[in-house]
Amino acid sequence: MSALGARRLLLAGTATIASIGTAHAQSTTTGTVAGTTITNTATASYTVNGTAGTATSNTATFVVDRKVNLTVIATPNTPKQVNLDQVDAYTTFQVTNNTNGIQDFALSANQAVLTGILTGTDTFDLNNLKIFVDSNNNGVYDPGVDTKTFIDELAPDGNATVFVVGDIPSTVVGKMAQVGLKATVAAGGTTGTLGPVLVPTPLNTLNQDNEIDIVFADDDNDGLIGYDTANNGAGWAYGAYDIGVTAVNLSVVKSATVLSDGVSALNPKALPGAIVQYCLTVTNSTLLTPATGINLTDVIPANTTYVPGSISVGGLGTGGVCLTNGFTQNDDGTPPALGPYRGSFNATTKTVTATIPTLIGGASVAASFRVKIN
Amino acid sequence: MTLRILAAAIPALVLAAPLAAAGPLTMTTRMMVEKRVAARDGSTATTMIPATRAVPGDRITVVLAYRNGGTAPIGNLVLANPVPRNVAFRGAAAGSAAPEVSVDGKTYGSLDGLRVTTPDGATRPATANDVTHVRWRLSSPVAAGQGGELAFQAVLK
Numbered sequence: 001m002s003a004l005g006a007r008r009l010l011l012a013g014t015a016t017i018a019s020i021g022t023a024h025a026q027s028t029t030t031g032t033v034a035g036t037t038i039t040n041t042a043t044a045s046y047t048v049n050g051t052a053g054t055a056t057s058n059t060a061t062f063v064v065d066r067k068v069n070l071t072v073i074a075t076p077n078t079p080k081q082v083n084l085d086q087v088d089a090y091t092t093f094q095v096t097n098n099t100n101g102i103q104d105f106a107l108s109a110n111q112a113v114l115t116g117i118l119t120g121t122d123t124f125d126l127n128n129l130k131i132f133v134d135s136n137n138n139g140v141y142d143p144g145v146d147t148k149t150f151i152d153e154l155a156p157d158g159n160a161t162v163f164v165v166g167d168i169p170s171t172v173v174g175k176m177a178q179v180g181l182k183a184t185v186a187a188g189g190t191t192g193t194l195g196p197v198l199v200p201t202p203l204n205t206l207n208q209d210n211e212i213d214i215v216f217a218d219d220d221n222d223g224l225i226g227y228d229t230a231n232n233g234a235g236w237a238y239g240a241y242d243i244g245v246t247a248v249n250l251s252v253v254k255s256a257t258v259l260s261d262g263v264s265a266l267n268p269k270a271l272p273g274a275i276v277q278y279c280l281t282v283t284n285s286t287l288l289t290p291a292t293g294i295n296l297t298d299v300i301p302a303n304t305t306y307v308p309g310s311i312s313v314g315g316l317g318t319g320g321v322c323l324t325n326g327f328t329q330n331d332d333g334t335p336p337a338l339g340p341y342r343g344s345f346n347a348t349t350k351t352v353t354a355t356i357p358t359l360i361g362g363a364s365v366a367a368s369f370r371v372k373i374n
Numbered sequence: 375m376t377l378r379i380l381a382a383a384i385p386a387l388v389l390a391a392p393l394a395a396a397g398p399l400t401m402t403t404r405m406m407v408e409k410r411v412a413a414r415d416g417s418t419a420t421t422m423i424p425a426t427r428a429v430p431g432d433r434i435t436v437v438l439a440y441r442n443g444g445t446a447p448i449g450n451l452v453l454a455n456p457v458p459r460n461v462a463f464r465g466a467a468a469g470s471a472a473p474e475v476s477v478d479g480k481t482y483g484s485l486d487g488l489r490v491t492t493p494d495g496a497t498r499p500a501t502a503n504d505v506t507h508v509r510w511r512l513s514s515p516v517a518a519g520q521g522g523e524l525a526f527q528a529v530l531k
Contacts (some may be wrong), residue, residue, distance in 0.1 A: 030430065031530065031531050032460040036460055038459070038460055038461060038530070039458055039459075040456075040458045041403065041455075042401055042453060042455040043455075044399055044453045044454065045451075045452045045454075046399055046448045046451040047449045048444065048446050053397045055397055057402055058403060059403075060403045060404050060405050062424075064430070065428060100429070215427065215429050217429065
């Protein structure tokens, strides 16, 4: 109380010292900062029977009240493309403080979004839904870095990026999840602490000139069918997670080439003791959609012996023909020296395995291994 | 003690204030805001209430009431009012004489005759936002016991 009084005195003092018309807290579109004291004093000069005189009026004052306003938008306002089982899938929102003062904002989310607000139908919910503020302002959700769950001390006209983060289930109904973000204006003033949610000063409260009233002046942010209403001190916006493509057109072609038979170097035949290279080419023919976690398995033919250390993944190849070798893999499945791929040979099941982490749309990759004919 | 010493050092300044207060002219100023009030018949009326609740964008009327409390008529009366900080001048209030305006506190006139110097040294016509002072010059004397009200409209920035 006394601190507030001191601040008012300070403001009043500044006002009388500074010249009229200087720019002060006027550059913002939110207007004069709440708590600013507006003062008015008039002067007069006159003559009475030829004698000059002057007069000064009283000083009228009032305190500028808090005009609470905010906007919340989804940015971009298009569904976020996600995959099944995706962890930390997020939609992005922007909260702007249009209040004439520094405010905190409480954040909450709702997965029950009414039909008609967004294009598409809300058919599934995310698990483990959380809300985080973009603390490093890079526009990307960084797990472990963006950990603030409320907007702290946002200046007038300032904005903050907010992520609604969740996990996509492994099986879903339909392909779209919609979520609503609610930002509620709260009292600022204490860094690191979410202030209490603002409550408008009742209209019939006996109002002192020197008190900062709270007046809600925010729009209905989401139209008639949304959760938001005008002058409620809160704003809503909606985002969608879309499993646009659940399958890609993946094809595998296999071929065998006799490399050497110990007899003819020019035209080797599949004789006992000959070395045969099997080549598998994987093609993702769904343009623009990457396939992830591709596992190729192949049991070596009967009457052949696997040539140790012959698995190569990541070479160029198409239509079942390996054009170049890829990265040589370790038979025990441990990470190789180079490349993102993995390979292994299981001597018990006589199975060759090759793993390709990502294959972008329209691309092919080759994997090969060798056997010796018994 | 300190005050007395100061008073002795600069008597002219200290004397000026009591003289003005004791003069025949009394002035009071107040600031009002427009509020739209819904009537029972569905219409809305604009009423003026004291500026206790005011937020940016609200229209404010600055009212200046003067009265001759002396026994002799007051002549050559000039009432001046700097436009309060964070308030933008809009025009004369309804029922009030139009004030002369100034964008620098020195030259007064009608708004369309004033110009503002821009930072690059050029000048442009002044707008209502540029007004820093208003004043009224009363052409006829104010008789003893008489007074009046003058007002201008503004908007809280």
